[in-house]
Amino acid sequence: xxxxxxxxxxxxxxxxxEVSEGIYSNLAIISHSNAEFIVDFxxxxxxxxxxKVKSRIVLMPQHAKRLLMALNDNISKFEDMFGTIExxxxxxxxxxxxxxxxxxx
Numbered sequence: 001x002x003x004x005x006x007x008x009x010x011x012x013x014x015x016x017x018e019v020s021e022g023i024y025s026n027l028a029i030i031s032h033s034n035a036e037f038i039v040d041f042x043x044x045x046x047x048x049x050x051x052k053v054k055s056r057i058v059l060m061p062q063h064a065k066r067l068l069m070a071l072n073d074n075i076s077k078f079e080d081m082f083g084t085i086e087x088x089x090x091x092x093x094x095x096x097x098x099x100x101x102x103x104x105x
Contacts, residue, residue, distance in 0.1 A: 023054045037064040 025041035032038065037059045042051040059067065079085060 025054055027051055029053075032061075032064075036060060 023041065025043055027042040027044050029040045029042065030037065031040075039057045039059070040053045041055045041057070042053045044051040075085065
């Protein structure tokens with residue numbers, strides 16, 4: 001492929017300042033229909049019984065699978081550099097108290 005063809009096939013990605021700051025999420029909820037996957041990114045906080053969804057991404061099944069493959073590839077590269085990522089699943093799957101002391105007012 002020539003240099004000109006490569007430039008023609010490149011996609012320019014624009015990232016606004018607001019989006020570049022990112023949104024912190026410590027919980028993802030994934031659901032699907034026959035036509036799409038929905039990924040809700042939420043944040044749960046200690047002592048708060050409700051998780052607020054901060055972002056929702058809707059994907060076609062093909063894009064969801066591409067995302068899975070890209071995540072697998074990136075996790076593998078990360079673990080090659082920094083070691084295995086350990087996931088500790090308890091009975092609930094996610095510690096609602098974050099494992100720390102319970103605050104009192």
